[in-house]
Amino acid sequence: MPDIAFVKPALPRAGALVLPLTEDAALAGLGKQADEATGGAIARGLDAAKFKGRKGQTTTLWAPGAGLTKVVAVGLGKKAGDLAASGAEAAGGALAAAIAQEREATIAAEGLAPGLAASLALGLALRAWRFDRYRTTEKEEDKPKLERVAVAASDATRAKAAFAPMQAVADGVFLARELVSEPPNVLTPAACAERCKALAKLGIDVEILGPKEMRKLGFGALLGVAQGSANEPRMVVMKWSGAPKGKKAGKPLAFIGKGVTFDTGGISIKPAAGMEDMKWDMAGAGTVIGLMAALAGRKAKADVVGIVGLVENMPSGTAQRPGDVVTSASGQTIEVINTDAEGRLVLADVIHYCIEKHDPRFMVDLATLTGAIIIALGHEHAGLFSNDDTLAQRIEAAGKAVGEAAWRMPLGEAYDKQIKSDIADMKNVGGRPGGSITAAQFIQRFVQGRPWAHLDIAGTAWATKDQPTVPKGATAYGVRMLDRLVSDHYEG
């Protein structure tokens, strides 16, 4: 990530100058200074390019003079007074590509409130992220070069202070994206658990359980999924104790993630076409890990536990079979009709463990759970299921505020009936109709009536196209939403 500093407004003598401008605004501040220094070249250039300041509009003026390589004007849309954080972020994201090839850039954000200047910088950072660990032959001209960004702000100190927690959240987002982007031969369950150890540096208590411990705990459902793979399963329990001491110890908030590091479907094997996507079947876990990093990084004043169940779902001589009956940690028996409905089996045991060990105030689970949710909603909204209207509304609102949309889906007895089994307490699938709903009904059988929300992120975990603050690839959906949920309602 480029180095971002908040500075007093001063005209740079080199590199790129970025001018965030509202619709039909006249040049002011550094923009005006630069225009004067270049003998009016900037104003003329913007006029010739018909730059109007509309949202997302960018115009580049090359070598305008005064030592600058280029001037990039980026549109903010209507008046600055009405600009929201999301607009500033989108503008920051829009200009990322335009300055990627510069070593250094100055952003003339002194016309924005310090908080919005910070949001602009956040948008830039989020969009500029790149996963290039495995590129060895990339040409120099294709590599991004941006090393330093100076954000000129009217009050640099306040902007910097506003940016600090945003940076922590961005780091959480980057961690999640990185984990999801890693290929499955690298990010096995054990390797992912190993990476979680680094969270101890942020003050998170990290506990890793392996197959032996999980057998002792009776994790029949999770171990059934894992038994066909040469890669052993892991469960990682991450605890952040940030709530003010001295007050009566409240119950922790719990976030639970599905971490299937690769999903072949198992014996109920998936078709070959598109199977490479299944490396992101641990995006739920990725988000929880990134979220913990974000909360600890900004020292959130809350007690939070994050638990991820990490397995690899493979077909082999030792794999579980369609028709197998497993006993979950809760004691409930499950008839495994389809080994490709494995995420809910992992969650069943982890959720039960979370309730027994941590007695949480609420549980939010995230999982790339069903193809059905993509058929239902597409890629703009995650599916949200919950037994608690207040929790559900808060999640939806938090997501809306940060551009991570969720859509409430129904639950109900008629759907629950679909997973009735003839020989066990339940089946792990309920037929094609309402597939994401019956999956949620399955999970609900393990929450013991506690406040709970389930986010089916199968459609939102991976972006096939660049978006304003999310480059193509792993989106880390949920990190910002749930961080916002905690900060809006659960810190004290």
Next chain:
Amino acid sequence: MIEVRFRQGPPGEGLPCILPVAPAASPRAVVREIAAARFNGRPGEVLDLVGPPRRILVGLGAARTPLGFERAGAAAVLAAGEATGLALDAGELAPEEAAAMAAGVALACWRFDALKTRPVPKTPRRLVVHVRDAAAAEAAFAPRAAGVAGCLLARDLVAEPANRLTTRRFAERLAALEEDGLDVTIHGRAWLKRHGFGALLAVGGASAQPPRLAVLRWRGVLPIPPVAFVGKGIVFDTGGVSIKPAHGMEAMRADMAGAAACAGAMLALARRRSPAPAVAVLAIAENATGAAAYRPGDVIRTASRRTVEVVDTDAEGRLVLADALHHAIAAFRPAAVIDLATLTGAIVTALGHHRAGLFGTDAALLGAVAAAGEEVGEPVWHMPIGARHREDLRSDIADIRQCAPAGSGASGGRLVPDACHAAAFLREFAGTTPWAHLDIAGLEAMEAAHALGPAGPSGFGARLLDRLVATRFEAEP
């Protein structure tokens, strides 16, 4: 529909008698039997006492809602089995409650035996309801009976196979509704050509039966713009050139359930003489294969003048709805327009067989539709139309694409949010009129006996629309 009579005084010994029972309120006469059978009076619980006299106890549960009473009446019918008639002992019920139970009985007694030539099990032909105040109960029953009649009409139409309910016969059945006070206009090919209904003509072009646009009007008395219903009436859907797989294709005789529901709703409004003006515009066609079939890749000019690039001839419902929506809005300037269609397989994947998908542009209208559905046991769920859903329909050569191409979805191309795409498509033709779209695929027929009827066509939507009009469109201006 079953013949319903209201009589004052307790039941005689003649017919099997339905006896409603609230929890912990056992009628004296059957206290011992209730205790022995551990009958708790819960909703849906039934206890069949052969007697004689035969008594069929049904639980009412604690919450006494009209829908609850309807379900109780229906549950009794399911348990009753073969019978020529039934009695209902409603002496302890209020007139509204008795009326609701009677409506439930009527819904559950529906059968489609017209095509059977051998003797069939007898279903009750009459119901005698014993009440304290016959006049009050009759008055309460009249509007309910209208809704039931509408639902049963829809079921009858949906049940008819496609070789009998051809486009022409469907139109004739609709024209016959003039007997109930509706104005019916049937537009044929010549009119459709003259007015540029390119979508309906294309979809219906390959069939031996011509497409039809049926307009049903109920004048009402209020001096307000009408509410408009628009229905997909595909009498049989082969898929066209993008032909469906053979497995299960027989179900496609029900692909006109949306239009049937609209017709049923109009009948209900007429039967109960609703003060609200209403109009239904039904797009009727057969989506057949043939030399004159329309093709993937064709660009059609719709009645609205917008051009549409055809991608999949099996996404024909949204095409005919586009033309019907345009006509409903342009010709009648309605206060609101609601379309119903067995539109997408995707909505069945999304919501299964328990809720219809609801999309639309007006929050108040959507709320009213959802509430009406809850009240009549036809539940829906609001689904989104996102910006990306519309973007996915961008066409290189026409104003809009009809759907996303096959194989363009996630996971090797298989996963496409087609219900949302269809809604985004239809929204283009709704303009600024408050609009709601009900994707009722998966709800039009039930595999097993359900709360308000036997296995088979459900008539889903007819009573919902009737209820919607009653709650939202009958206010004085």
